[in-house]
Amino acid sequence: MGIDDKAKNAADKVAGHAKEAAGKVTDNEKLEAEGRAQQAKADLKQAGENVKDAVKE
Template structure:
């Protein structure tokens, strides 16, 4: 996995966590759910990249 991809995935995860927390604090269920979705997407992308790296080795 390239360093650029790693940074993108971590940034997406952090953004999702921030949205989730903001949604919880403000009582905005939609924002909280969007944050959880962003975190899930980032995790899936990271897992996919890890599989690619393992296959290369």
């Protein structure tokens, strides 16, 4: 897994966390859900990259 992929996944997760927090503060359930979904997407990408790394070794 390249450093670029790790950085993108981390940035995506942070952005999702920010969206979720903003949704909670503004009582916007849709934004909160989008944030949780974005974090889950980043976690899945990270898991996929980890599997690819494990197969390469």
